[in-house]
Amino acid sequence: MENYVIRIDIPEIEEYLALRKDCGLSPRGKEASKIGLSNSIYSVIIRQSKNQKLIGMGRIIGDGGTAYQIVDIAVHPSKQGNGLAKKIMELLMTHIHNEIDPQAYVNLIADCPADNLYKQFGFVETAPESLGMYLKR
Template sequence: MADSTPADPYTVREELPDPETFAALREAAGMTPRSLEGIERGLPNSLYGVVAVHTPTDDVVGMGRIVGDGGTVYQISDMAVHPDHQDRGLGTRIMSALEAYIEDETPPQAYVNLLADVDGFYERFGFEETRPASKGMYRRTE
């Protein structure tokens, strides 16, 4: 699934970034860092992933992935676009690819969740806040 047009300098591919690129994209996008050990362990366990590639340079400039159990729970995770390539629709293209996977692969009544750092973006894809019915929580390990 590579999507681009002749005038479009970006392609969205069904693949995961390498661990170093994953870490660099998170950092560039201002996201909380992850250890290289954790990234190396976690990426292969992804259910699905896509990257946005700047075709002229072949640089991975965006990413998103889905983690979960493959049956009842799916989480959209690690959505990031390098700031130098934002405001070009790449986040929407990445999210659309992830949504297509969810639509094609999930059984009925699966729970799809995400933690959002951006207001208004994920709502376009049908996501809504869980409060007051439930609340998101987290804990980090040292």
């Protein structure tokens, strides 16, 4: 990790949107992203040491009491395979274990094969008891 700087911080809006695009995540609006990022409960970013370019991120969002969701786990495709997503998850999970009520509901939506990463941290599929759903617009 010597070529990277890891911080508990939110990304700038433009770089957040660019990293989402580079990683193939769904697009988000600029104004909505500004609001969403500022309302993060906890956020981890990873930058390259030499040029400070954002190359990784992950956030926790939620109501601050009973329900939380891990979102925006992304590592630039050129930097994948170096353990950066795992480091992001380790920091998010440390916050969850140390700061969030153990009875709170913590969830995420996993793209495959990233589900294998999340399983390492104790996440399990909800099916068949429940199914993750979203509003398709």
